[in-house]
Amino acid sequence: MAPVLYKRYRENFGWIAVTFPLYMFFSFLSRYPRIAAGESVRESLPWVPSLGINLSFLLDGLSLSFALIITLVGAAVFLFAGAYMKGYRDAGRFYLYIGVFMTSMLGLVLSDNMLLLFVFWELTSFSSYLLIGFNHHKESSRKSALQALLVTGGGGLALLAGILLLGSVTGTYEISSFYDMNRLITSHALYPAIVVLLLLGAFTKSAQFPFHFWLPNAMEAPTPVSAYLHSATMVKAGVYLIARLNHEIGGTPLWQDTVLITGAVTMLFTATLAFRQTDLKKLLAYSTLSVLGTLVMLLGIGSELAIKAFFIYLIAHSLYKGTLFLVAGTLDHETGTRDIGKLGGLRKAMPITATTAALASFSMMGVIPLIGFIGKETVYKAILELDRWGLVLIAAAVLANAFIVMVTLLVGVRPFFGKLRQTPKQAHEAPLKMLIGPALLATLGLLLGLFPDFFISNMLEQSARSILSEELSLKIVLWHGVNLVLILSFLTLLLGALLYALRPIVLQQFRFPTLPAFLKPSAWYETALKGMLSFAKLQTRILQNGYLRNYTIVIVIAALIPASFALYRAAEELSIVPDYSITFYEAALGFIIIVATGLLITSTSRLKSIVSLGVMGFSIGIIFVLYSAPDVALTTFAIETLNVILFVLVLQKLPKFLKRSRSSNRIRDAVIASSVGVFMTLVVLFATSFELSTELKNYFAAASLPEGKGLNVVNVILVDFRALDTLGEITVLAIAAIGVLAMLKTATGRRAQP
Amino acid sequence: MRVLLPVIIGLLYAAGIYLILRRNMVKVIFGLVILGHAANLMIFTVGRLTKGAPAFVPEGTTNIAEPFADPLPQALILTAIVIGFGIQAFTIALFKKTCQTLKTEDLDEMRNTDQLEKESL
Structure with a gap:
């Protein structure tokens, strides 16, 4: 519907489109009091009951918070896109894709059935593919889109396998029925397989190491898409899955440690990768990866405080990262470049954008009094609580966050301060539609930071209930006083500023050696992709080589082997009762048929072959006569006559057969053919040796x-x-x-x- | 005959398979015909053989006294024979056309009309 509407209201389509997510947002918000009171809404419609697939949806604290994020950021992005996409030719289609995406993402977080969740999961991958490849005339877009699809789609397959295993263990696919099954699942023999498969799905979706490489490449997408899918929502689907299932199948060392380590590695590794980037969006992408790693790590820690940190950080990140992406989009749109080296001094030209960016940046860096600050504080606190690995992890977290601070300075501050630089387009303030969205998100970040109790506390309680088993009552406070955590926060800021200051020098002084290919996960991907393609070609060349007889051989053998096996198994239960009685007619007919067959196979004369074929057909007709099938016999005679005439008509003019095949081929074919013959004889013998109904x-x-x-x-x-x-x-x-x-x-x- | 017929069926199957593995298209067609015979005979045999008692209802009665031949396999075979003939006729015509067009009856030579392109490999 969107493309049609878009054609009519080209100019102001953003305003129309935004009603959709806004309406959803408010309808979700209206459920908030009930959810906050501890209720959950569940609706279920049978879809394919025989397979245990139901259209069941569940709205509880966790899904409500995700749903609110999705619709709110969605609203901002829709509006923003109204202005941003104006120059694109197929902007109508863009709204279609992104609408599909939003719906399926909502479906994902709301579905209460694992298989339904998988369907939505794949739908998000699919719409993400369409959106990344939106500029389909660019090769890099297509390539990145395919890469993202293959990585997330591959993970999706693993997820499906995991879901099916889980379903076979528990006997149900309803997530809410899993709730009390933790012991059953974790003690089952298939448990490790389930964990590995489910996590594989989650990690590819959330771009965890070593699957992180698709996310920066996905920045080929138009900026609203990057802001929406690749920072605020879709990549959080994996995180959501881990959080959702944490109570049900978590709690074991295998689950917690895998999640924890993967998250920590992703957090640090991807943060350092951001150091060399110069593209606004790539910088943001790497910091997003780092945040996703942090979120996963927090789930891996799994303590009360960690869940709290997870939750705050999740909301905070969606708010500020969405904003910053949109700001980056604005900059790109208004100045024509995304290279941080070319941007500067835009404060005067774009005052509102600058303010918005500053708010979001402060939140991202974790400066009082924004929500990002609370987020970061709680993250540190959760890590410090750990007795194992606490020190290593805190060092990693501080370092990773320092890199994030550096990214923020590069993206959110640097373009606006300093000397005004020449940009491809004359910079001026963006249109209203592009300002409202980011500004709204940034302000919300500030408000939530100032009044955390107002909204988050209740939500947090209910969400934590879905993630952890027990009830939590955690208060979120902005100011904790001066303590170790605060010091760490300042240390982070300092380190980040230092990194920012040192960056130009370091980049100039050192030529970073490019990593050898076997260390780069993206190179593994390339190799795997190439290998797959050449394997497919090889397979095609071997199997589809154009020789009819090879196809026949494959088919015959493939049918013969399992069938013989089945026959062999059945042979134990049956015994053949041979009946050797034979009359003269029968013996004569049998003899004639055998001779005719032999002639047909060996003859080089066409006429002789046709005659033997005819003789064979008529003899078979006589067999029908002998055994009380006069109608069949009559038909056979008639048809055989016609057949012989036809053959003679067509074939008489052609020369004798040539011996074309090599004798080795003949022997091979003879062996195959006789085994089929023996097999069929046995089948008939077996089949006739028991009573027929x-x-x-x-x-x-x-x-x-x-x-x-x-x-x-x-x-x-x-x-x-x-x-x-x-x-x-x-x-x-x-x-x-x-x-x-x-x-x-x-x-x-x-x-x-x- | 209980033993001879299965042997003949096996022989026909073997001959049919052997012939459709040949390079000459005519032989492949012969192979198809023989396979058809073999399949019909097999259905017939598996439906049990009864001598001299076709499934006719005697005048004046409404049922047939045992023993009589099972009519169902016969009906199935009748359909199969006719359809088999349709296929044969079609194949023969196809063969004639192919021979005229490609000037060969060798299946291996025909394959270079639609080969996977070598360069792309």
Whole structure:
């Protein structure tokens, strides 16, 4: 619908589009009092009940907070995009994609059925693919889109496998039914497999090390997409999954440690990668990765405080990172460049953007009194609480955050201060639509920081209930007084500023050696992709090589082997009762057929082959006569006659057969053919050695006259009981006849050109 | 005959498979015909053999006294034979056309009309 609407209201479409997420936002907000009171809303509709798939949705604290983030940031982004996308040709389609994305993301966080969740999960991957590749005329866009799709889609497959295993262990796919099954699941033999598969899905989606490489590349997408999908929502889907299942299948060392370590490594590693970037969006992308790592790590710690930190940090990050991305988009849009080296002194030209950016930056750096500050404080506190690894982790966290501070200074502050630089486009303030969204988010960050109790505390309580088992009552306070955590916060800021100051010098002085390829996960991806392609080609070359007989051999062998195995298994239960009695006619017929077959195979003369084929057909007809099937026999005679005539007509003019195959091929084919023959003989012998049910036979015999009004039972079956089959048969014949006619009557195309 | 027929069926199957693995298209068609015979005979045999008692309802009665041949496999075979003939006729016509167009009846030579492009490998 969006593209159509867009065509009508091109100018102001942003305003129209924004109503959709805003409406959702407020309807979710209206549920807030109930959720805060500890209730949860659950709706369920059976979809495929036989497979345990239901359209069941659950709104509790955790999903409500995600839903609010999704719709709020969505509203800001929709509005922003109204102005930003004006220059694009297919902006209408953009709204379609992003609308699909928002709906599926909401579905993801709301679904209470694992399989339903998977469906939405894949839908988000898919819409992300479309959005990253939105500038589909650029090769890099297409490549990045494909990369993101393959990585997240591959993870999605692992997730599906994990879900199915989980379903087979618990016997249900409803998430709310898992709630009390922690012991059952964790003690099951399949538990490690489940954990690994589910985490694989979550880590690829949330771009955890070593799958982080797709996220910076995904910055090829238009900026609103990056702000929405690749920082605020989609990449948090993995985090959401871990949080959602933390209570149900977590609590074991395997789960906690894997999550903790992966998160910590991602946090530090990706933060350092940001050091060399000069592109606004790439810088933000790497800091997003680092934050995602932190979130995952917090879930891995899993203490009360860590969950609290997780939650605050999650909201804070969505607010400030969305804002900064949109600011980056504004800068790009208004100045025409995203290179931080070329931006500067824009404070005067774009005062509102500058203020917004400053607010978001302070939040991101963790400066009082914004929500980011509370977030960072609690993160530090949660880490300090740990007795194992606490010291290492705090050092890593401080360092990673210092890099984030550096990124913030580069992105949120530097473009606005200092000397005004020449930019490709004359800088001026952005239109209103591009300002409201980010400004709103940034202000919200400030408000939540100043009055944390107002909104977050209740939500936090309810969300924590879904993540942890026990009730929590945690107060969030802005000011804790001077303590170790505060000192650490300041240390972070200082370090960050230092990094920022040193950055130009370091970058100039040192040529960083590029990492050897085998250390880079993105290189693994490239290799795997190339390997897969060449494997596919190789396979095609071997299997689809154009030789008809190779196809036949593959089919025959593939059918023969499992069938023989089944026959072998069944042979134990059956015994063949051979009946050697034979009459003269039978022996003679058998002899004739065998001779005719032998002649047909060996003959080089076409006429002789046709004659033996005819002899064979007529002998088989006589067998039908002997065994009380006069109708079949008559048909066989008629058809065989026609057949022979046809063959003679077509083939008489052609020369003798040449021996074309090598003898080795002949032997191979003979071996295959005779094994098929032996197999079929055995099948028939087995099949005829037990009692056959006579129900159908008696039914047809008894019903033939009263119901079919005919004495010949076979005929009655054909024209009455199975009349539709016969109709189909006639149709086939008619089609064949038309085909034959068409082929024989039309002139040959190639004959004209020798 | 209980033993001879299965042997003949096996032989027909073997001959059919052997022939469709040949390079000459005519032989492949022969192979198809033989496979058709083999399948029909197999259905017939598996439905049990009864001598001299076709499934006719005698005049004046409404049922047939045992023993009589099972009519259902016969009906199935009848359909199969006719459809098999349709396919044969079509294949023969196709063969004739192919021979005229490509001037060969060797399947291996025909394959270079639609080969996977070598350069892309």
